[in-house]
Amino acid sequence: MRAGFPFAPPGMTVGLLGGSFDPAHEGHVHITDEALRRFGLDRIWWLVSPGNPLKPHGPAPLDERIARARRIMRDPRVEITGIEARLGTRMTRDTIAALQRLYPGVRFVWLMGADNLVQFDRWDRWQDIAARVPIGVIARPGWRMPARFSRAARLLWRARLPESRARELARARPPAWVMINLPLNKLSSTAIRVLGPKGR
Ligand SMILES: Nc1ncnc2c1ncn2[C@@H]1O[C@H](COP(=O)(O)OP(=O)(O)OP(=O)(O)O)[C@@H](O)[C@H]1O
Numbered sequence: 156m157r158a159g160f161p162f163a164p165p166g167m168t169v170g171l172l173g174g175s176f177d178p179a180h181e182g183h184v185h186i187t188d189e190a191l192r193r194f195g196l197d198r199i200w201w202l203v204s205p206g207n208p209l210k211p212h213g214p215a216p217l218d219e220r221i222a223r224a225r226r227i228m229r230d231p232r233v234e235i236t237g238i239e240a241r242l243g244t245r246m247t248r249d250t251i252a253a254l255q256r257l258y259p260g261v262r263f264v265w266l267m268g269a270d271n272l273v274q275f276d277r278w279d280r281w282q283d284i285a286a287r288v289p290i291g292v293i294a295r296p297g298w299r300m301p302a303r304f305s306r307a308a309r310l311l312w313r314a315r316l317p318e319s320r321a322r323e324l325a326r327a328r329p330p331a332w333v334m335i336n337l338p339l340n341k342l343s344s345t346a347i348r349v350l351g352p353k354g355r
């Protein structure tokens with residue numbers, strides 16, 4: 156395995172939580188804990204992104220964001236990575252394709268908050284992402300309904316599994332997705348940047 160890339164043997168299920176993490180917060184920790192449990196994942200890798208292709212302003216330096224993420228997320232099943240900077244990928248579709256080449260037999264699941272499902276149809280080659288990996292969507296305050304009725308959700312409607320089958324997601328053949336409900340957490344990086352460390 157290349158230096159700086161986590162170890163994962165064939166057959167392992169790995170959730171990928173991509174984000175700016177600018178900064179990482181308890182909401183990220185909460186959804187990661189829940190995703191491990193509810194989707195029955197062996198590992199989750201945070202992909203701290205060099206920058207969201209749809210956001211006009213660049214985030215804080217990658218090293219700072221990774222260092223903070225490592226301070227708050229301390230579960231041995233979770234790896235905090237700057238994989239996209241190492242791979243030189245910006246688009247999620249390219250990141251996933253590269254990881255699938257590097258880790259044959261590993262079952263990757265893309266994880267995202269419901270807010271991201273709402274704009275998923277604007278992502279580069281999003282239908283190819285959905286064809287490559289199962290997708291776990293995590294409810295977020297104010298975004299459940301917009302996510303449910305989003306264009307991507309409508310176009311992928313037949314691939315949706317009920318929440319009661321969330322544990323099957325990692326082994327489901329894509330396209331497949333589930334939206335899980337959990338005790339909602341209102342934190343967001345934007346709130347922390349604007350309002351200070353507690354986000355309120
Ligand atoms: N409180 C939360 N509940 C559910 N999902 C969340 C929550 N916070 C972040 N996420 C999800 O985690 C992933 C990474 O989040 P990101 O780094 O963009 O943080 P953020 O709080 O959404 O930032 P911003 O406010 O700048 O958009 C995204 O898929 C996002 O939807």
Ligand SMILES: O=C(O)c1ccc[n+]([C@@H]2O[C@H](COP(=O)([O-])O)[C@@H](O)[C@H]2O)c1
Nearest residue numbers: 173174175204207209246247248278279
């Ligand atoms: O590939 C794309 O076109 C694309 C467009 C928007 C967002 N993403 C990814 O979505 C993830 C969440 O981004 P963010 O900035 O909302 O934390 C992160 O991994 C981004 O790289 C990806």
